[in-house]
Amino acid sequence: MRELTVDLGDRSYPIYIGEGLLHRAAELFAKHGVSLKSPLMIVSDANVADTYLGPLEEQLRSAGYLTVSITVPSGESSKSLSVFESVITKALEAGLDRHSTIVALGGGVVGDLAGYAAAAYMRGIRFIQIPTTILAHDSSVGGKVAVNHPLAKNIIGAFHQPEIVLYDLQTLQTLPGREVRSGLAEVIKHGLIWDAGFVSWIEENMAKLLSLDPESLGYALYKGCSVKAEVVSKDEREQDLRAILNLGHTIGHALEAVAGYGELTHGEAIAIGMVGSARIGVELGAPEEVYEVTRRLFISCGLPVGIPAHYDTDAIMSAMMRDKKFKEGRMVFVVPTAIGRVEIDKNMSADLVRRTVEQLKGETGQA
Amino acid sequence: MRELTVDLGDRSYPIYIGEGLLHRAAELFAKHGVSLKSPLMIVSDANVADTYLGPLEEQLRSAGYLTVSITVPSGESSKSLSVFESVITKALEAGLDRHSTIVALGGGVVGDLAGYAAAAYMRGIRFIQIPTTILAHDSSVGGKVAVNHPLAKNIIGAFHQPEIVLYDLQTLQTLPGREVRSGLAEVIKHGLIWDAGFVSWIEENMAKLLSLDPESLGYALYKGCSVKAEVVSKDEREQDLRAILNLGHTIGHALEAVAGYGELTHGEAIAIGMVGSARIGVELGAPEEVYEVTRRLFISCGLPVGIPAHYDTDAIMSAMMRDKKFKEGRMVFVVPTAIGRVEIDKNMSADLVRRTVEQLKGETGQA
CATH class of the missing domain: 3.40.50.1970 (Rossmann fold)
Known part of the structure; x- marks a missing residue:
């Protein structure tokens, strides 16, 4: 235990x-x-x-x-x-x-x-x-x-x-495969925002995780919970730091809002969102590998990395505008700066996000 | 100000x-x-x-x-x-x-x-x-x-x-008289639980309060808020002390629960409840004046001090049993021990409360 x-x-x-x-x-x-x-x-x-x-x-x-x-x-x-x-x-x-x-x-x-x-x-x-x-x-x-x-x-x-x-x-042990993958999206997120070493460990152990090997799964959950616990104990009421836990969630929640019933799990939606965030990060100066590793991780986990083509960009953007992660009209967005590190951009350009959403619609998920 | x-x-x-x-x-x-x-x-x-x-x-x-x-x-x-x-x-x-x-x-x-x-x-x-x-x-x-x-x-x-x-x-200034009297019931409560001097002041200034004299009303509200603020700042989440603010409320809430629409205001219900609590206090050893002063105060304020005869005692008691101020089956009850002082009795006998409710049904409110 x-x-x-x-x-x-x-x-x-x-x-x-x-x-x-x-x-x-x-x-x-x-x-x-x-x-x-x-x-x-x-x-x-x-x-x-x-x-x-x-x-x-x-x-x-x-x-x-x-x-x-x-x-x-x-x-x-x-x-x-x-x-x-x-x-x-x-x-x-x-x-x-x-x-x-x-x-x-x-x-x-x-x-x-x-x-x-x-x-x-x-x-x-x-x-x-x-x-x-x-x-x-x-x-x-x-x-x-x-x-x-x-x-x-x-x-x-x-x-x-x-x-x-x-x-x-x-x-x-009885979880359906899709729920396993969806859950692993949040585990991966905890690595991406906080711990490059854990990200490497996940890459190496993805097969074991997907097969629900108890030892690997126990360790991954322990690490995921630890990252979250550390962030939360520094900022219980989401004054600042805790917002990094929203990596991938601004786009992800908007996708969930416009998706039809059962079309996207939460993990699938935020996986796509994290790929989009990584893209934005690279555009703003993060190393290219941030995007590559992020995308590769989700593909190896069997999660989507692109937005289904029939989703309407306007609908996604207006769902985002209703999302509570907006402060006084400006867009708050969690942006990766390296593997295991993110920052909170309080002045993210909605245009850049929109462009990224458009690009994600071209993604096919082939490695 | x-x-x-x-x-x-x-x-x-x-x-x-x-x-x-x-x-x-x-x-x-x-x-x-x-x-x-x-x-x-x-x-x-x-x-x-x-x-x-x-x-x-x-x-x-x-x-x-x-x-x-x-x-x-x-x-x-x-x-x-x-x-x-x-x-x-x-x-x-x-x-x-x-x-x-x-x-x-x-x-x-x-x-x-x-x-x-x-x-x-x-x-x-x-x-x-x-x-x-x-x-x-x-x-x-x-x-x-x-x-x-x-x-x-x-x-x-x-x-x-x-x-x-x-x-x-x-x-x-535009409050109906009945709402004025009802509001004063909580002001009086703050005196009864905490401050004998304030109770005397209220007795002396009741006429001014009832006529909404701004200076007297401002002082009474200031004092009432001060008592509550002091209690709350010592026990924000009602672990113990804060429960004294429930003086008169156990019976009062039960009366509100069984009353027909508009029959009793909150202030009227807790005034009756406080008279009942004072009666119980005296029965358990408090000076007789606790009951007399309490009753006199509410009568001079034009508030009821007895339960209308058509209220069903069983209904009142079972409303009380549903009230949240019960802990693990025992009855918690705020009991006056002197003017300006109360204690929390965690082992109040439901029988004694029931008897008091019966007695209150005989009260007519004549001084």
Whole structure:
């Protein structure tokens, strides 16, 4: 078992990563002071609940916990105010009190939804994350929780840190290939913004990662979480540094906004966005290899590096203008300056971004 | 103009109290760094908007602010998730960004609603309170913001401190008498929990307060806000001390929950609750005068001191059991021990509370 701490003063918390950790949930909950007297609510989605919810509830009940659970539909549509309301309703009906804990058992959607419910319920109760996807290694660190509004993603939310994060590598073994690749996009991002050595390690171990080799996967998640934890502990509320975590996300979110349902995963969208950002970086003076390595990494991971030709550039640009990463009219953009290093450009030219979007539409993804 | 500071470290903020302060809004906004570049949104209700919204927007626009506004229906029904969503929608449509400010122009409902929108929008933007009722002196200090759920009041919320509070005494001159009395109930509460001298001052100046004499009202609001500010700065997140602010609220909230629409104002409900709490205090050993003074104060203020006979005791008690001030099954109750002093009893007997509720149903309010 690997363990690391997200260092946030009195809101610090540990992340446990290892095989079979789900079987130790009751033990770890007790270690971290989860109340046996107040009801505990597990939020999961239909996919995850089928396999993991029953055994987890049984384990917790045997240990004396009062558990209730709510299962929401799988997919991004559950990150809505109406599903949020149904989670709150369930919490009220089950009598959750100020000492209760909400547990997120699932991927990023469940984590964001359950986390926001925990942030809002009685103005904030305890929260535990049990991520079951690779992608969720990203959202489970840092305390950003939110639901979507029809006009914008993640616009209704809070900063609410979990008590603990339990990462059981066994739950990742059943992930579909597309979700594995999508999750690895955020792992790669953590290398690209912070750690050139980790980027090299990823290149060398990509095959193992794609085959879900537990040792490699454990290390990659540990490193990815570590980078994020380091950034977040320096800037919990995204005053400045934390914005580097948005590498690839300005273009990526716009692509997700204009994509049809299921056309692009989050990881696919930000992979394309990171390739675009690397292109912009090189245009602004970064070494050519920044673009080459970035593109090669995503291709070897089986992720797209170009925008499907039928996407409308105007629609992408106007989705970007609605994105919250704009300050007072200027465009904020995370730009790579070297492998493992980025900077935040607060005066990015929208024209240059538009030109890059156009160029990405010509990319085919052939190495 | 009186000024006091709510001392919360880097979340500290000033409260300005005075006549005609609304005319100085643009100046005070500028002094406190409200952005001219990012849109600013004013939330008000139908009653308040009629009189104050137009002039405020005009003043802010003349000073170069980009203002938009949303007017919600008057009354508690606006503290709902659906009205909250409409406020968020308006903010998105108006392009509010991370540097924007949401201004609450109105009473407690508007403050709680707008404050929660500011807490949630982009995970938290700036917030300014311009309370226009006496009651709102209470909710404008301390950063508790929330909306209601059909099953429980204030259950979906956050702690989100304003940047400034502007209290213009002139806006209070048009308050209906019943709202004046209701607001004074919270002022009296602040005396009863903290400051026997202030309680005496209130008794002596009740007539002036009821006639809205600006000097007396300004002092009473200053004192009421000061008590709350002191309590809140010692316990921002209601770990312990802050719970004393709930004096009268356990019974009061239950009465509001079972009352028909418009039957009881918040101030009326907690006045009855405080009389009940004083009765319990005396029963547990406090001097008899605690009950006598409390009752006399509310009678002289024209507030009810008994529960209308047609209220069902079982319904009141079960509303109380759903209230969030219960911890792990035991009943938490704020009990007066002297005038100006209370303690938090974490093991209050539900039987004693029930008996007190029964007794309150016999009270007629005759001095």
